[in-house]
Amino acid sequence: xxxxPSVTLPPLVQPARIGQLLAEGAAIRLLxxxxxxxxxxxxxxxxxxxxxxxxxxxxEELRLHVREPIVLVCRSGQRARQAEQALREIGMENLHILxxxxxxxxxxxxxxxxxxxxxxLERQVRIAAGALAATGGILALLVNPLFALLPAFVGSGLVxxxxxxxxxxxxxxxxxxxxxxxxxxxxxxxxxxKNGEAAPALATAHGSARAAQRGPGGLAGQGACxx
Numbered sequence: 230x231x232x233x234p235s236v237t238l239p240p241l242v243q244p245a246r247i248g249q250l251l252a253e254g255a256a257i258r259l260l261x262x263x264x265x266x267x268x269x270x271x272x273x274x275x276x277x278x279x280x281x282x283x284x285x286x287x288x289e290e291l292r293l294h295v296r297e298p299i300v301l302v303c304r305s306g307q308r309a310r311q312a313e314q315a316l317r318e319i320g321m322e323n324l325h326i327l328x329x330x331x332x333x334x335x336x337x338x339x340x341x342x343x344x345x346x347x348x349x350l351e352r353q354v355r356i357a358a359g360a361l362a363a364t365g366g367i368l369a370l371l372v373n374p375l376f377a378l379l380p381a382f383v384g385s386g387l388v389x390x391x392x393x394x395x396x397x398x399x400x401x402x403x404x405x406x407x408x409x410x411x412x413x414x415x416x417x418x419x420x421x422x423k424n425g426e427a428a429p430a431l432a433t434a435h436g437s438a439r440a441a442q443r444g445p446g447g448l449a450g451q452g453a454c455x456x
Contacts, residue, residue, distance in 0.1 A: 236250055236255045236256070236257060236298060237298075237300050238257070238276060238300070238325045239325070240324075240325055240326065241325070241326050241328045242300060242325050242326065242327060243328050243333075244327060244328065244329065244333050244334045244336075244337070244339055244395075247259075247273075247300060247334075247339075248337070248340070249335075251273075251274075251275065256297045256298075256340045257297055257299075257300055257423060258277065258298070258299045258425075259273055259275060259276035259277065259295050259297060259300050259302055259327075260276070260277055260279060260280075260299050260300065260301050260302065260312070260313045260422070261273070261276045261277065261278045261279075261302040261303070261304065262280060262281040262284060262303050262308050262309060262311075263278070263281075263302070263303050263304060263308065263311045263349075263351060263388055263404050264280055264329075264364055264408040264409070265278060265279065265280060265287055265408065266345075266347045266352060266407060266408040266409065267304065267347065267349055269344040269345055269347070270343065270344055270346050270347045271331065271335070271341050271342070271343050271344075271346075272285070272302075272331070272341065272342055273302065273331075273334060273339075273341060273342075274341070274342050275338055275427075275428070276302060276428070277419075277421065277422040277428045278341035278418060278420055278428075278453060279417055279419060279422070280403070280415075281303075281308050281311060281312055281403075282400060282403055282404070283369070284312055284313065284315055285315055285417050286317075287415070287419045288315060288316055288319055288321070289319060290419055290423055291316070291321065291419070291422065291423060292316070292319050292320060292321050293308060293423075294423035294424070295323070295422065295423055296323065297323065297355070297425075298323050298324075298325055299316075299321075299323055299325065300325045300326070300327055301313055301324060301325065301326050301327065302330060302331065302334075303330045303331070304330050304331050304332060304349050304350065304351055305329065305330045305331075305332050305351065305392065306326060306327070306328065306329060307329065307351075309326045309330060310326060310394065311395070312397045313326060313362070313364075314355060328371045345432045347408075348405060350399055350402060352410065353399075353402050353408075354396060354398050354399050354402060357398060357402065358383050358386075359386060360399065361380070361383045362379070362380060362383045362384065363380075364376070364379065365377060365379025365380040365381075365383070366380050384431060386398060397444060413443055417429050
């Protein structure tokens with residue numbers, strides 16, 4: 230019988246500390262709230278992928294069944310904080326955030342699983358916002374001044390996102406087929422998470438296997454994806 234040590238974590242946890250705990254087999258759960266496409270591109274081995282836009286419908290199951298520390302993961306930390314807020318609203322206390330998200334994890338050269346590479350949602354938002362603002366400005370100069378309303382609208386949306394920590398553009402982009410992976414079952418993912426089972430293996434529409442990129446002290450377990 231294998232006994233995994235329990236741990237006490239601060240609200241914000243450094244990547245090196247999480248890497249150490251995973252290598253030691255500590256009883257923690259990594260909950261990755263990025264889109265399935267981002268998760269497919271790169272994720273921490275053993276993480277469970279429950280995208281932020283599906284978390285609300287499953288949070289009660291997590292509250293009732295998961296007692297271990299849950300470490301929330303996203304690209305940079307912003308979506309993890311949104312997930313933390315949503316889970317704390319129903320009384321969950323065993324929540325922690327990976328400081329700096331996957332950006333910091335990769336910068337620390339900790340082990341990851343890699344698959345098909347895609348643009349992160351944050352980069353997609355910047356590209357879309359910039360393209361809309363530039364298009365509106367050009368059309369305002371060449372066609373009709375009223376097109377200046379478009380960059381004004383985009384700018385207002387970005388201000389709103391900064392103030393409220395909610396970005397409607399990110400929500401819309403996250404629903405595009407580009408950001409979805411076929412053959413992903415969110416219910417199976419949540420069931421595995423709440424029961425402490427290994428996450429279901431990632432399966433994509435392309436049928437390609439994931440290539441593992443390991444750092445020192447490669448971690449055991451499987452990652453997975455759901456939409």
